[in-house]
Amino acid sequence: MTDETALQRVKFYQTGTHTVGNRLMDKARRSVQASMDRSNAITSGHRACQGCGEALGARYALDAALRASDGQLVAVNATGCLEVFTTPYPETSWQIPWLHSLFGNAPAVATGVAAGMRRKGRADVRVVAQGGDGGTTDIGFGCLSGMFERNDDVLYICYDNEAYMNTGVQRSSATPPTARTATTPAVGDAPGNIFGTGKNLPLIAMAHNIPYVATANVADLHDLEDKVTTAMDIRGARYIHIMVPCPLGWGSAADATIHVARMAVESGLFPLFEAEHGRVTRSKKIRRRVPVEDYLRPQRRFAHLFKKGQEDTERIARLQRMADANIERFNLLGERETP
Amino acid sequence: MFQVRIHGRGGQGVVTAAELLSIAAFLEGKHAQAFPSFGSERMGAPVVSFCRLDEKEIRLREPVTAPNAVIIQDPTLLQSVDVFQGLNSDGFILINSTRTFDELGIADFVAGFPAHHVCDVGASELAMKHVGRPVPNAALLAGFAAISGQLHMDSVEDAIRQKFPGAVGEANVAAAREAYEIAAAA
Amino acid sequence: MLKQTEGSQAVAEAIALCRPEVVCAYPITPQTHIVEGVGALVKAGKIENCEFINVESEFAALSVAIGASAAGARAYTATASQGLLFMGEAVYNAAGLGLPIVMTIGNRAIGAPINIWNDHTDSMSMKDSGWIQLFAETNQEAVDLHIQAFRLAEELSCPVMVCMDGFILTHAYERIDVPSQEEVDAFLPPYDPIQVLDPVEPYSIGAMVGPEAFTEVRYLAHEKQLQALRRIPEIGAVFKDVFGRQSGGLIHSYRTEGAETIAVALGSVNGTIKEVIDGMRDDGAAVGSVSICSFRPFPLDELRAALVGAKHVVVIEKSLAPGLGGIVASNIRMALRETAVPVYTVIAGLGGRPITMNSLREVLEAAGNMRLPDVQFLDLDxxxxxxxxxxxxxxxxxxxxxxxxxxxxxxxxxxxxx
CATH class of the missing domain: 1.10.20 (Histone, subunit A)
Known part of the structure; x- marks a missing residue:
């Protein structure tokens, strides 16, 4: 075995993927997926598609929350892919107590679980609610805002794959402009989803002045785990918005999930940041900036932008301006001292 | 069964008046059922409440259409609402006013009732004097007790104290006592 | 203790005596006084170990109750009218999950046109959701039914709606015997859940069930209601032992012996009907009435036994199935399916239209004289x-x-x- 302290001083990064080698990490920060006694909120055998970003994100998020709560964790789930693929009757992948009620009420149900646990003298039992972008930004938005506003002791995690994947890829209010979905087909003068629509839920969460808001991404699982761990240290309403690519809905290769997710971050289209009580406290710097094309091209939902000989330069430029605005707003290149 | 209808305006305590009446009856061991004219009336709108008194359980749930007594908390309603609708010919009428029936324009109408069944009391003025606010219901309840004989003044006072504990209750009791004297002498 | 108080306030005090642990509130007329009353008691520290949560909608109110109940806490909420519809998805969900939540419905009409007054359309819209539905005839019964509801719900792990007429009961000031804490504690044991979210013994609750098992799950929901049919009278009997009065049960018959015409109804209108029956009996008419307390489960056998001797059954109902007629009457017809007893529907009291003794007497007399149509709208203009x-x-x-x-x-x- 090599001496650990020596390894900590040298910051080796694997070139090409930007992935930090697990061996090179501080021991406390090493991924524990290979450990015999690692936490295991969602066990194998579930029915997620190959390359599912949500399965990966949820497993890391819930395992981190499970560790942070010393195993005293309850998960509440909105209707959606995660709910369906983890509980094919009569089986379940959930190794923790888990409750699914409806599509639009997971935040309220979680509020109830937290209150119930407090009244039963089990305030040590922590509650995580989770849903997809449809369940979070659309149908569950009222309940989510109510949970935030009351500052209920719930960590809400949104797994954002930018459309209603469970029902067959329909547009949600988290679908980006130009993306093709079953309800925003790539036809007509403005193919795909149109510009000037949608909502930014992390910013809306911040507007509730809740103690903690963060965005995360499956391309950086250590960052994701850190944010979940940070959130679990806080009582009150917390929100983590995790981008999870969906190979089926995005038309990306099953083995490209991490790559696509990383391009979303590196292009600036999906900024990684943390906020406390309504103020951005930290943003994750882009290591190597890429043009939005690098993110868009591997996804068939954007294929109409790149037709041979008739590239939609106008719309690509508009998406680039959105990425540039994010970079400026969240200081993603570290050009300013303050976040 | 003895049925009372109370007319007033939203904000005058019309519903509270019926409740007070029912509490006073309850304290005497009677059965009583008080209920408002159900609605979403705002301040100032004409409002009605009802109270039934009986020696046995009251099962009836229809509105009071043929009252034995009407209490009118605001005499301006005389011009806009048929406040005497369905009133028995030997019924009781109590009006919150310092003006005479002649001045109110109902002298001919009330002449058809037994003289001691009809009374007006300046309940708002008494409330201003004792409570500091023109809330006539406690004084009117005492007036009703005096003319109808349906309630003892003791239970009226107890009901007021139960509904308004403390100094406010005592002030209302003082207004009620003075109203009782006026009505009993009328 | 006997007191002269508002129906809503008495129900709030009854809820407090049942030691709820999580109460969720969203205002809607005419239910609002109840949750205000409970909230005030929680805020004043009069209910030990209870959380009162002001939520953003009825949908959230019942959803919070679902979460709390699944965590093993005794959960309560109340609503009416549009609120019940807005939480409709969660109403079915709570029953499907088998969570013993108790909810008061301050019965009110459903719009459009918007109408805040009493009828039974709201509760009827959820009659097949899997909840037990108990209808209170008086405010005393409303108080008593809530206390019984928690015991019934928790024994069967099935949610219970206690339905009380909006305004007519919720806002009426009457003499009510509000029980003591000792009495209620003697009757209602602490909630011992059959399923609970517990990290020591993790369950997945609310998984997807496909065609291979869904019918069986639904059958068991039906079976649970049939169990309730047995338990409701038994619990009513225990209640009588502890509190010394008859309250609840499946149905109440009034002067039905030898009755040729029997009126059937839910809720507070039964009081007015009894007055009409007394008046008609005094005049020599053979009339009686039956008040249905348990609408779900629906007591087919008991109703058949109570009504089979009648020549005319007149169902006075505060709801309408447009295109059909009466909802309660349709159910009564099922109870009388092997008999020749005609069942008439009288749609009455919609949107707060007063149901008067005079009008009731007219329809009962018309039934006796074979002049009542199958479906009649009482006092229709x-x-x-x-x-x-x-x-x-x-x-x-x-x-x-x-x-x-x-x-x-x-x-x-x-x-x-x-």
Whole structure:
């Protein structure tokens, strides 16, 4: 075995993927997926598609929350892919107590679980609610805002794959402009989803002045785990918005999930940041900036932008301006001292 | 069964008046059922409440259409609402006013009732004097007790104290006592 | 303790005596006084170990109750009318999950046209959701039913709705015997859940069930209601032992011995019906009435036994199934399916229309004289609807019906004053 302290001083990064080698990490920060006694909120055998970003994100998020709560964790789930693929009757992948009620009420149900646990003298039992972008930004938005506003002791995690994947890829209010979905087909003068629509839920969460808001991404699982761990240290309403690519809905290769997710971050289209009580406290710097094309091209939902000989330069430029605005707003290149 | 209808305006305590009446009856061991004219009336709108008194359980749930007594908390309603609708010919009428029936324009109408069944009391003025606010219901309840004989003044006072504990209750009791004297002498 | 108090306040005190642990509130007339009352008691520290949560909608109110109940806490909420519809998805969900939540419905009409007054359309809209539905005849029974509801719900792990007429009961000030804490504690044991979210013994609750098992799950929901059919009278009997009064049960019969015409109804109108029955009996008519307390489960056998001797059954109901007629009457017909007893539907009290003794007596007499149609609307203004039907025939762009009827009635009133 090599001496650990020596390894900590040298910051080796694997070139090409930007992935930090697990061996090179501080021991406390090493991924524990290979450990015999690692936490295991969602066990194998579930029915997620190959390359599912949500399965990966949820497993890391819930395992981190499970560790942070010393195993005293309850998960509440909105209707959606995660709910369906983890509980094919009569089986379940959930190794923790888990409750699914409806599509639009997971935040309220979680509020109830937290209150119930407090009244039963089990305030040590922590509650995580989770849903997809449809369940979070659309149908569950009222309940989510109510949970935030009351500052209920719930960590809400949104797994954002930018459309209603469970029902067959329909547009949600988290679908980006130009993306093709079953309800925003790539036809007509403005193919795909149109510009000037949608909502930014992390910013809306911040507007509730809740103690903690963060965005995360499956391309950086250590960052994701850190944010979940940070959130679990806080009582009150917390929100983590995790981008999870969906190979089926995005038309990306099953083995490209991490790559696509990383391009979303590196292009600036999906900024990684943390906020406390309504103020951005930290943003994750882009290591190597890429043009939005690098993110868009591997996804068939954007294929109409790149037709041979008739590239939609106008719309690509508009998406680039959105990425540039994010970079400026969240200081993603570290050009300013303050976040 | 003895049925009372109370007319007033939203904000005058019309519903509270019926409740007070029912509490006073309850304290005497009677059965009583008080209920408002159900609605979403705002301040100032004409409002009605009802109270039934009986020696046995009251099962009836229809509105009071043929009252034995009407209490009118605001005499301006005389011009806009048929406040005497369905009133028995030997019924009781109590009006919150310092003006005479002649001045109110109902002298001919009330002449058809037994003289001691009809009374007006300046309940708002008494409330201003004792409570500091023109809330006539406690004084009117005492007036009703005096003319109808349906309630003892003791239970009226107890009901007021139960509904308004403390100094406010005592002030209302003082207004009620003075109203009782006026009505009993009328 | 006997006291003269508002129905809503008495129910709030009854809920407090049941030691709820999580109460969720969202205002809607005419239920609001109940949750205000409970909230005030929680805030004043009069209910130990209880959380009162002000939520953003009825949908959230029941959803919070679902979460709390699944965590093993005794959960309560109340609603009415549009609120019940807005939480409708969660109503079915709570029953499907088998969570013993107790909810008060301050019965009110459903719009459009918007109407805040009493009828039973709200509860009827959820009659097949899997909840037990108990209807209170008086405020005393409303108090007593809530205490029984928690015990029934928790024994069976099935949610219970206690339905009380909006305004007519919720806002009525009456003599009510509010029990003592000792009595309620003797009757209602602490909640011992059959399923609970617990990290020591993790369950997945609310998984997807496919065609291979869904029918069986639904059958068991039906079976649970049939169990309730047995338990409701038993719990009523235990209640009588502890509290010394009869309350609840499946049905109440009133002067039905030898009755040729029997009126059947839910809720507070039974009080007025009893007055009518007494008056008609005094005049020599063979009439009686049956009050249905448990509408779900529906006591088919008990109703059959109570009604089979009658020549006419007149169902007075505060709800309407447009295109069919009576909802309660349809259910009663099932109870009498092997008999020749005719069942008449009288739609009454919609949107707060007063149900008077005079009108009730008329329909009961009409039934006895074979003059009652299958479906009758009590005190319907035939002129107003006929004028509107005619007007709508004459012009395609006839406009909104509700506003036309109001205008029509306004003209009629002015004309009547001339």
């Amino acid at each position: 035939h002129g107003a609807v006929e004028r509107e039907i005619l007007r709508a025939k004459q012009t395609r762009r006839a406009g909104p019906t509700a506003e036309n009827i109001l205008r029509n009635l306004g003209h009629a009133a002015v004309a009547g004053n001339d």
